Amino acid sequence: MEITMKPSIKRMKTVESVFDPSLKKVPKIDLQGVKVWYDDFMAIKGIDMTIKQNSITAFIGPSGCGKSTFLRLINRMNDYVDGFKMEGKIKIDGDNIYKKKVNVEELRKKIGMVFQKPNPFPKSIFDNVAYGLKIQGIKDKQFIKERVVSSLKQVALWDEVKDDLKKSGMALSGGQQQRLCIARTLAVEPSIILMDEPTSSLDPISTAKIEDLIFQLKEKYTIVIVTHNMQQASRIxxxxxxxxxxxxxxxxxxxxxxxxxxxxxxxxYITGRFG
Amino acid sequence: MVVNAEQQREVLNQYGFEMLSLCQSQLEKAKYAFVNHDSDLAEEVINTEKRVNALDLKIEKDCEKFLALYNPVAIDLRFIMAIRKINFDLERIADHAEGISRYVVEENKAVELSLLEALKFETMFETITSMFENITVAYDEKDVKMARKVFKKDKVLDKINRKSFKLIEAEIRKNVEITGQALILFSVIKKMERVGDLIKNIAEEIIFYIEAEVVKHKKKK
Known part of the structure; x- marks a missing residue:
């Protein structure tokens, strides 16, 4: 009887077969010739940058260098700042977000933001996470509940709060509050998350938890983070x-x-010789 | 006073330079003691080994402190990685110097001059001295070109080392009574060849530190 030997190693998928080629063509965020003024002060002096989908991009630089201004351009947070003026194009998934017809509220559903200090609402944990869904007009209670649970699980807060979802969000620790705020952001399923120094007011353990979380979120979201912590930028x-x-x-x-x-x-700068 | 990363790095740099000078001096003294059968000088090399070891530990500890306290990146990180390896290589060079000195202390008489000449011992040592000078300048002045000079010179040492076996064999055949001396010389030549390799490693580390280029395991011209 003839014995045929088969290779024991399965053929590996090629890069092309794993990758969605459409992702390579249009960058998630595309900033072209961006200039920003606050009255006469030129805060951003003409920057081009593209940010890839499902990546974590860190903005670093000394205070006043324009990194937060640049970050806030991505969800049009600077629009209401007095004296703000902008030139250039910012495209998300190929669409210019500074076109007149763009609905800013709709845009911000796609782009979540986490701030330096945790800012939960003076509401229950459940209501904090459900808030975004409710203001979007979603009334399906079962849907809201499922989304709240999944968001709290995603930020690894579920096990810590599942028995007391009616407790005030303000009663949580600083690290838990920040994770709650991230859960609130995730609940509306954005595709981009902007983070402005999200761990600068947290202790090292809470910081490590948030960093782990950010790293995991990369699978689903495109993340841009402003940080003063060099090690954080290099780690995540x-x-x-x-x-x-x-x-x-x-x-x-x-x-x-x-x-x-x-x-x-x-x-x-990164070796601490100035800044 | 808080010592910043740059100051701490400069302190380490100075220790590294001290280690380099000390190990070069150890090797020079060991060679002189070996050729002239100067057991007093050989004893001095053996005793100074304690100083080398102390400096080795000091540098090692300071590197650990630098890594833990300053979280170095970029050129600072390359510097600390390089200085640790350079320190390790220099300590090994000093070990070889000590080993050569021990032969001098244990043996009764000097190796025959004719035997040293036949094996090009002086050429070998001159080459090592020149390589040491190159890495000293390279280290001190961050001169990559100077560091690269040692690669060619190391080949001279390799060549002498490769030929040494047959030459020693021939010398022993001529006069069996020199067998003991010849074996010691053979061992010293092997040590010198290893010293050449270690100096080459140091040159590679200097290049890595300055230019962020890894030249280790690459073919060198």
Missing amino acids: SDYTAFFYLGELIEYDKTKTIFTNPEKKQTEN
């Missing part, structure tokens, strides 16, 4: 952008920025 982000005096000095893979940056200014 895929790409790092260094801003200085309203300019984008260097933007590259995080590994490159933290091992062998191209620009001297970047090196001086």
Whole structure:
């Protein structure tokens, strides 16, 4: 009897077969020639940048360098700042979000934001997470409940609060409050999450939990994070952008920025020689 | 006073330089003691080994402190990675110097001059001295070009080492009574060849630190 040998290793999928080619064509966020003024002060001096889908991008730079202004452009948070003026294009999934006909409320459903200080509403844990869904007009209680549970599970807060969802969100610890705020953001299923120094007011354990969470969220969301913590940027982000005096000095893979940056200014900043 | 990362790095840099000078001096003294059968000098090398070990531990501890307290990145990180390896290589060089000195203390007489000449011992040592000078300048002045010079010179040492076996064999055949001396010399040549490799490693580390280029295991011109 003839014995045929078959290779024991299964054929591996090629990169092309795993990758959705459409993702490669249009960047998730595309910022072109962006300039920003607050009255006469030019805060952003002409920046081009593209941000890939399902990546974590960290913005670093000394205070006043324009990184938070740049972040807030992505969900039009600067629109109501007195004296704000902008030039350039910001596209999300290929659409310019600064077109006149764009509904800003609709835009912000797609783009969640987490702030430096946790800011839960003076409501119950459940109502905090359900808030976004309710103001969207969703009335299906079962749907809301499911979404609240899944959001709390996603931020690893469920086990800690499941027995007391009526408790005030304000009664949680700082780290729990921040995770609650992230859950509130996730509940409306955005595709982008902007984070402005989300762990700067937290202790190291809460910070580690949030960092783990951010890393896991990358699978579903595109994340942009402003941080002053160099180690945080190097630990969690895929790409790092260094801003200085309203300019984008260097933007590259995080590994490159933290091992062998191209620009001297970047090196001086990340090694603590200025800033 | 709070010592910032740059100051701490400079302190480490100075210790590294001290280690480099100390190990070069150990090797020079060991060579002189070996060629001239100067057991007093050989004893001095053996005793100084304690200082080398102390400096090795000091650098190791300071590197650990630097990593823990300053979370170095980019050039600071490369510096700390390089200085640890350079320190390790220098300590090994000093070990070889001590080993050569022990032969001098244990043996009764000097190795025959003719035997040293036949094996090009002086050429070998001159090459090592020159390589040491290259890495000293490279380290001190962050001169990558100077560091690269040692790669070619290391090949000279490899060549002498490769030929040494047959030459020693021939010398022993000529006069069996020199067998003991010849074996010691053979062992010293092996040590010198390893010293050359270690200096080459140091040059690679200097290049990595300055240019972020890994030249280890690459073919060098």
